[in-house]
Amino acid sequence: MTLRRSMLFLPGSNAAMLSTAFVYKPDSIMFDLEDAVSLREKDSARLLVFHALQMPIYEGIERVVRINPLNTPFGPKDLEAAVRGGVDVVRLPKTDCAEDVYQLEAEVEKIEKACGRTVGSTKLMAAIESASGVVNAVSIAKSSSRMMGIALAGFDYVIDMQTQRGDGTELYYARCAVLHAARAAGIDAFDVVFSDLNDEEGFLKEVDLIKRLGFNGKSLINPRQIELLHNAYAPTQEDVDYAKRVVAAAEQAERDGLGVISLNGKMIDAPIVAHANRVLQRAAASGVRK
Amino acid sequence: MKIVKEALAGTLESSDLLVKVAPGGGSLEVVINSEVMRQFGVQIRKVVDETLNKLGITDGVIVVEDKGALDCAIRARLQTAVLRGAECQDLNWSVLS
Numbered sequence: 375m376t377l378r379r380s381m382l383f384l385p386g387s388n389a390a391m392l393s394t395a396f397v398y399k400p401d402s403i404m405f406d407l408e409d410a411v412s413l414r415e416k417d418s419a420r421l422l423v424f425h426a427l428q429m430p431i432y433e434g435i436e437r438v439v440r441i442n443p444l445n446t447p448f449g450p451k452d453l454e455a456a457v458r459g460g461v462d463v464v465r466l467p468k469t470d471c472a473e474d475v476y477q478l479e480a481e482v483e484k485i486e487k488a489c490g491r492t493v494g495s496t497k498l499m500a501a502i503e504s505a506s507g508v509v510n511a512v513s514i515a516k517s518s519s520r521m522m523g524i525a526l527a528g529f530d531y532v533i534d535m536q537t538q539r540g541d542g543t544e545l546y547y548a549r550c551a552v553l554h555a556a557r558a559a560g561i562d563a564f565d566v567v568f569s570d571l572n573d574e575e576g577f578l579k580e581v582d583l584i585k586r587l588g589f590n591g592k593s594l595i596n597p598r599q600i601e602l603l604h605n606a607y608a609p610t611q612e613d614v615d616y617a618k619r620v621v622a623a624a625e626q627a628e629r630d631g632l633g634v635i636s637l638n639g640k641m642i643d644a645p646i647v648a649h650a651n652r653v654l655q656r657a658a659a660s661g662v663r664k
Numbered sequence: 665m666k667i668v669k670e671a672l673a674g675t676l677e678s679s680d681l682l683v684k685v686a687p688g689g690g691s692l693e694v695v696i697n698s699e700v701m702r703q704f705g706v707q708i709r710k711v712v713d714e715t716l717n718k719l720g721i722t723d724g725v726i727v728v729e730d731k732g733a734l735d736c737a738i739r740a741r742l743q744t745a746v747l748r749g750a751e752c753q754d755l756n757w758s759v760l761s
Contacts, residue, residue, distance in 0.1 A: 389737040390679035418673050418744040421760065425736035451755060458757050489757070 375655045377401045378523065378562050379591035379607045380600050381438065385410035386419035392426045398597035402436040407452045408443075408467050416448050420455045427459030438499070440465040444477060453478075457485040457496050463522055468530070469500035471510045472517035479518050497522040499564075503530035508548045511555035521561050525593060526552045528566030542583060553588055562590040571596050581606045608663040609653045617650035617657075624650075667724040671748035674733075674741035681730040681738060683745035688724040692716070698730035711735050715742045718759045724749070 382400035384391045386407045395403055405426065411419040427437055439461045441452035456464055466478050478498060486493045498520040502508055508531070515524050526548055528539060537544045545566065556563035565584040568577045581603055584592060592603060609617070619637060624647045627635040635642040667687050674682045694716070698708055708730060715738070716726065726745075730738070743760055746752075 389674070389681075389733055389741070390677055393679045393734045393737065417747065418740065421743050422737060422740040424760070425740045429734065429736050431734075454755065454757065458761070 375659050376436075377591075377656070377659055378436070378564070379660075380603050381525075381564055381591060381593045382597060382600065383410065383440075383567070383593060383595050386423045386439075387411045387415040389422060392422060393431075395597065396431045396435060398600050400435060400594070400597070400600050401591065402438050402463075403432060404438040404440055404465060404593070406440045407448070407455075408440050416442070420448075420452055424455040424459040427456070427461055436462050438463040438465050440467060440501070443468055444474075444481065450481065453481055454485055457482055457491065458489045460491075461496065463497040463499050465499050465501055465525070467501045467527070468503050468507075469514055469524075470504055470506040472513040475500060475514060475517035475521070479520060482520070494520065496520065499523040499525060501525045501527045502548070502552055503527040504534040505531075507531075508551045511551050512558055515555040515559035515561055521559065523562035523564055523590070524552055524556050525564035526566050527593075531566075542580065549584070549587060549589075557588070563588070565589045565592040567593045567595050568599070569595060571598060574602065578602060578606060604660060605664055607656075608660045609657050610663045613653050614657045614662055617653040620647060620650035621654065665720050665746065665750045665752060667721065667746065667749040668751055669749055671745050673744035673748060674737075676729060676731060678731050679733055679737070681728055681733040681741050683729075683741045684725075684727040685745045685749040686725040687749075690723060692722055692724055692726070694726045694728070696728045696730065698728070698732075700730070700732050707735070708738060711738045712742060715739050716746070719743065719746050720759070721746060 378401050380400040381402040381404050382395060383404050383406050384395050386405045405423045407419050407423060423439060439456035441456060441464060442448035444450060466474060482496050483493055486496060498518055499522055500514050502511060502524055515521060528545060531548055532538055532544055553563045568580050570576060577599060585607060594600060620642055623637040623642060624635050667685050670686045672684055674680050676682050694712060696708055696712060698705060712728060
């Protein structure tokens with residue numbers, strides 16, 4: 375089971391952070407070549423990320439690179455560095471429509487062929503940061519077999535919507551639209567960053583909301599948030615105990631040749647059994663909530 | 665590749681390095697100062713020499729102030745400083761790998 379609860383943003387220009395972030399064990403590390411890097415350091419960050427990708431220190435952590443948009447002077451060079459460096463996933467910012475992904479995919483394929491990488495080995499994800507992106511989320515999510523996920527990026531989105539970050543009401547439609555698009559396409563969905571590092575209660579409240587909505591995880595800007603997030607996503611001991619009883623009841627019913635499964639007098643159907651199996655898989659992969 | 669102007673790359677923060685390059689007078693001079701010279705001096709020198717060799721740098725002054733950077737950072741900062749000093753915009757990935 376691939377867990378994608380935490381995607382930790384790292385400025386691609388910061389050698390210290392690139393050298394040490396693996397110790398925090400996020401599920402994914404996202405080397406940022408876009409907003410976190412000043413114009414004068416774009417060249418330096420690109421090479422730093424290119425070489426960092428080839429270091430063995432990130433073993434077991436999915437490596438993502440956020441490139442600059444392809445219509446900037448930086449985007450095509452960032453893409454070369456990422457694909458040639460062996461990145462797992464390229465994150466495209468400001469994705470407004472499926473055509474943006476088609477263009478990215480064509481460029482990725484050219485680079486894979488040029489450098490000898492297996493065609494199709496570079497996965498893609500799209501960041502949705504505008505009203506157009508939200509409206510086109512389904513076609514974006516289904517635009518390529520390389521797509522592994524879509525992420526909502528809150529800051530640009532609320533500006534485009536002529537509002538501002540608040541209690542989450544302003545993101546309600548976008549969160550639901552992005553999540554449904556991801557599920558319809560069979561890919562993962564990632565929620566926005568929570569920028570107030572000192573508001574642990576607010577962070578956990580937001581995590582609880584997005585977990586209940588169904589998001590796979592969240593973009594993070596500080597390692598302090600990783601453990602909190604992972605713990606909140608871990609099933610409780612009560613969840614695990616119930617899941618074990620559901621799976622045992624399903625197995626017993628199969629042995630007995632019964633079409634209907636019941637547990638404590640309640641009927642258990644296939645989706646409940648499937649959910650119970652997911653809970654057990656998650657517990658095996660991430661442990662039980664502390 | 666030829667260094668035609670002075671250039672800098674990197675920082676003096678921990679786990680990073682600052683690289684200064686300047687045009688030379690017909691020979692290559694490489695100065696390396698590192699906080700971990702005693703433990704990793706040989707490896708740092710090897711990475712610096714390999715990187716400059718791949719870039720084809722045979723003339724210039726290269727000063728490396730290392731603050732305990734990983735090999736990947738040494739390669740990246742050195743390449744950036746040289747490319748800036750050579751005013752090179754096109755990336756030849758075969759010499760950067």
